[in-house]
Amino acid sequence: MSAPLAVVTGASRGIGRATALALARRGMSLALLGRESALSDEVRAELASLGARSRLFTCDVGDPEAVGVACEAVLEELGVPEVVVNNAGVVRRGTLVEETEVEAWDDVIAVNLRGPFLVTRALLPSMKRAGRGRFVHVASISSTLGCPRNASYAASKWGLLGFSKSLAEELRGTGLLSVAVLPGSVDTDMLRGSGFEPLMTPEEVARTIEHLALDAPAAMNGAAVELFG
Secondary structure, X not given: OOOOEEEEEOOOOHHHHHHHHHHHHOOOEEEEEEOOOHHHHHHHHHHHHOOOOEEEEEOOOOOHHHHHHHXXXXXXXXXXXXXXXXXXXXXXXXXXXXXXXXXXXXXXXHHHHHHHHHHHHHHHHHHHHHOOEXXXXXXXXXXXXXXXXXXXXXXXXXXXXXXXXHHHHHOOOOOEEEEEEEEOOEOOHHHOOOOOOOOEOHHHHHHHHHHHHHHOOHHHOOOEEEEOO
């Protein structure tokens, strides 16, 4: 019997990497969606050392065509996932709203908000037919706060929380669920330059994602779990 499949976006470092490893330790195989890099190779080597099967499906999660091709390949080659972790994210901090370039704004929204929508939309029909599956969206404590000089990031994460909760309502009675995780300051590359001290590790966030993906009761559909450190 083949191992159940998890799809994780942005797994080359930080929370995504820790999540992929945590799920591998629970016996899952991994489909990693994101841009190819040396870090991706390192993560795959770590997964192999745990005995987990993994494959990288290279794509820009904000690109509809690329996501469609990648997710079709996942379904054809690895099967229907039981877990989807929408983790990929970028930040472009440091500018006031009136100073923010449209291209910079669009880049953040494309990865952080359009990406989860595209990945979810591509995989959802097959998961519905299977009658099982969980979507875990990595939002942020910035989903609940105003972020001066970082409005694009806050807007994308507020939007992701709204997406997760709206999806949860659509999934009632299907056997699937949608939840969000809202970490505070995590010790990752993304936090550097923010002025905030790290209050938790990627591994701590990953343990929460692991719980929601594999162990939490179905009654948590639509939940938004805040992690303050």
